[in-house]
Amino acid sequence: MTTTTATRDAARVTDAVKVYGSGDTAVRALDGVSVGFPAGRFTAIMGPSGSGKSTLMHCAAGLDTLTSGTARIGGTELGSLDDRRLTLLRRDRIGFVFQAFNLVPTLTVAENITLPMDLAGIKGSRDWIDALVDVVGLRDRLHHRPAELSGGQQQRVAVARAFAGQPEVVFADEPTGNLDSRSGEEVLNLLGRAVRQMDRTVVMVTHDPVAAAHADEVVFLADGRLVDRMESPTADRVLDRMKAFDAKGAPS
Numbered sequence: 001m002t003t004t005t006a007t008r009d010a011a012r013v014t015d016a017v018k019v020y021g022s023g024d025t026a027v028r029a030l031d032g033v034s035v036g037f038p039a040g041r042f043t044a045i046m047g048p049s050g051s052g053k054s055t056l057m058h059c060a061a062g063l064d065t066l067t068s069g070t071a072r073i074g075g076t077e078l079g080s081l082d083d084r085r086l087t088l089l090r091r092d093r094i095g096f097v098f099q100a101f102n103l104v105p106t107l108t109v110a111e112n113i114t115l116p117m118d119l120a121g122i123k124g125s126r127d128w129i130d131a132l133v134d135v136v137g138l139r140d141r142l143h144h145r146p147a148e149l150s151g152g153q154q155q156r157v158a159v160a161r162a163f164a165g166q167p168e169v170v171f172a173d174e175p176t177g178n179l180d181s182r183s184g185e186e187v188l189n190l191l192g193r194a195v196r197q198m199d200r201t202v203v204m205v206t207h208d209p210v211a212a213a214h215a216d217e218v219v220f221l222a223d224g225r226l227v228d229r230m231e232s233p234t235a236d237r238v239l240d241r242m243k244a245f246d247a248k249g250a251p252s
């Protein structure tokens with residue numbers, strides 16, 4: 001490697017343990033995960049079903065708390081924040097895209113995009129939002145309501161909303177899960193463009209190798225542990241890596 005400056009992590013978990021429940025029914029969803037998500041990069045989290053992907057994302061993003069270990073957004077340790085400050089941090093410094101688009105049906109596209117900022121009384125940058133509207137290709141739909149849009153278009157609104165406040169990191173949980181492959185491809189291209197052309201940071205949970213191939217790097221989880229990382233992934237290489245998990249997990 002020829003890197004001379006250390007990359008800054010937009011988000012990071014260290015020695016992350018998450019146990020759901022207690023006693024006989026306790027599930028160790030994260031079992032000592034340390035992973036950083038570098039600023040200005042698109043990172044995908046992959047792994048078999050139940051490997052802890054969503055738990056890792058939720059804990060890294062302050063939607064859930066770790067049993068032990070630390071989660072940081074930039075230099076802020078989430079465990080040190082009370083509920084109010086955590087809510088503000090999520091609002092001001094993080095964007096979210098979920099499988100369900102979660103748009104407000106009575107509001108227009110334009111209003112949906114700026115809703116979190118409007119609620120927070122944040123003005124935001126008009127130029128930024130204007131550029132975003134072009135990147136997501138929604139200029140001619142700004143005054144439509146979500147019901148008048150296709151699923152792919154609705155998710156593009158959700159992507160624009162996630163980036164509207166110029167957050168430090170956008171977390172996306174299976175953002176293409178409800179979309180056909182063509183619309184999914186558009187949304188993934190969009191996330192990639194936000195990172196590469198607009199210097200944003202994206203962390204995406206997916207179980208789709210084709211989706212993961214849009215990332216700069218894939219981190220692989222298995223049984224709540226970080227087991228591998230892959231730079232410049234291709235769908236075939238990710239698929240092969242996932243098959244190796246299956247083979248290992250299969251009864252002999």
Ligand SMILES: Nc1ncnc2c1ncn2[C@@H]1O[C@H](COP(=O)(O)OP(=O)(O)OP(=O)(O)O)[C@@H](O)[C@H]1O
Nearest residue numbers: 020021027029048049050051052053054055056207
């Ligand atoms: N709220 C909860 N209560 C109890 N167990 C949970 C809870 N959420 C997740 N788990 C368990 O923790 C483990 C990890 O779940 P998680 O949803 O993080 O995995 P995942 O890799 O995202 O799975 P999938 O790809 O199926 O969505 C699983 O065994 C799951 O059943």
